[in-house]
Amino acid sequence: MRASRLLSLLLLLQTRGRMTAAQLAERLEVSTRTVYRDVEALHAAGVPLYGEAGHAGGYQLVEGWRTRLTGLTTEEAERLFLAGLPGPAAELGYGAVVAALQLKLHAALPPELADRATQLQQRFHLDTPSWYADGDASPHLAEVAEAVWRQRRVRVRYRSWRGEVDRTMEPYGLVLKGGRWYAVAGRPGRDGPATYRVNQILSLTTLDEEFARPASFDLPVWWREHVVRFRAGLHRDDATVRLSPRGRQRLREVATELVAAAVDASAGPPDDAGWVTAVIPIESLTHAHGDLLRLGADVEVLTPAALRERLAATAADLAALYAPASSGVTRDVG
Structure with missing residues (x-):
């Protein structure tokens, strides 16, 4: 030393x-x-x-x-x-x-x-986390990295969307994506690897068991294909929207490249006020509701009706919340 x-x-x-x-x-x-x-x-x-x-x-x-x-x-x-x-x-x-x-x-x-x-x-400086986050706090990252390097199985307590589960994993590699670390790992008796957020590992024990990393496994290639599959699975429906010139520009800042490309491909000619009508892919009503609210009055949803109604209800709630006390509008604060 x-x-x-x-x-x-x-x-x-x-x-x-x-x-x-x-x-x-x-x-x-x-x-x-x-x-x-x-x-x-x-x-x-x-x-x-x-x-x-x-x-x-x-x-x-x-x-x-x-x-x-x-x-x-x-x-x-x-x-x-x-x-x-x-x-x-x-x-x-x-x-x-x-x-x-x-x-x-x-x-x-x-x-x-x-x-x-x-x-x-x-x-030239590379800063991997996004503007609004410093990346993951992953206390077990170094242990996972060592297991990747030594090809050792690990036993983890993992917080999944279904709750806390115990897993025995064979970590093939680590990927840093948007400031977040992901472990690409197989599981004994299962076909093909899956991804796990490293900061969701609650506890980890390295086992005295080596595993054979598949000779054909190529981490960069697998990850690229995984990202394509993930993005394709996100968008399960479509919405027809009207966008103001400012809304179309803001959409490029708050939405994915896929959504922005869909607007460019489907938008008709602008009307007299410069608004365009386009079809965009959406993941779900809940996600689309949150994303389109960020555009405020620069977007109007035409279809599906359920999304339009949900945005209209939110707009009504906001109008009631911010209405002047002298306007006569009743505020429901309960």
Whole structure:
């Protein structure tokens, strides 16, 4: 562990230049006292490292000196694909490994390419969760990831839409979708894998039982096909609507691409006020009611009648709720 930290300290100074003991301690997640001891150990090993006191001081290597100890460990090579995803890597329990890997990759580059890599890092950033959520809090994510890697069965207590259930699962892989982690897992005696929200796992025990991952299983291909099946299953009915120009634009912001594409494909010519009539797919009356309410008075449902009546009832309730006290409208607050 200490050898790895010494190498990380050395690579930090090589890639960043001068750094204070406090800065090094923060990056290495140790105390400044530990940094002082590590610097002394590097001195004793013959590393040309010196420090300067004062406000602009800090530690740095003699100009032109570079280490060649940048070879990747087996674990770092295995986690290479996560180098551009430090947040998810940390959630999986691989944060320290990926941080060390990035340092080694940066230190191994010639100066001109290292500068380009730094510029790229400062200009492009991947933030996977949506605007209105920070993603899942998944306390068992690292355990699931380890079971995926080691091909171990797990016994879980899982909160499904039917209630809490016990499952023995064979986790084939993990997928991060919209800031949420999903486990793709098979079950002994069942055909084909299914998806499970990792943050719905209430308890987990890793069993001392290996499972054989299907040789033909391709996680990216399976997931793409699963998303297609999922989206197709969402829309079980259609609704005919009228949309104002503003409503049509807002629909692109609040609805799926499939709904927006359906409007483009089915919309007739606009009327004198610019409104268009179109047919859109809906998942259910409840979901459509909630989604179309977000468009306010910029959408009118023509069919089905049940959806139109439900929206009309909601509009009447809102009108009664917000009616001025002097209007004579009776408010039902019970």
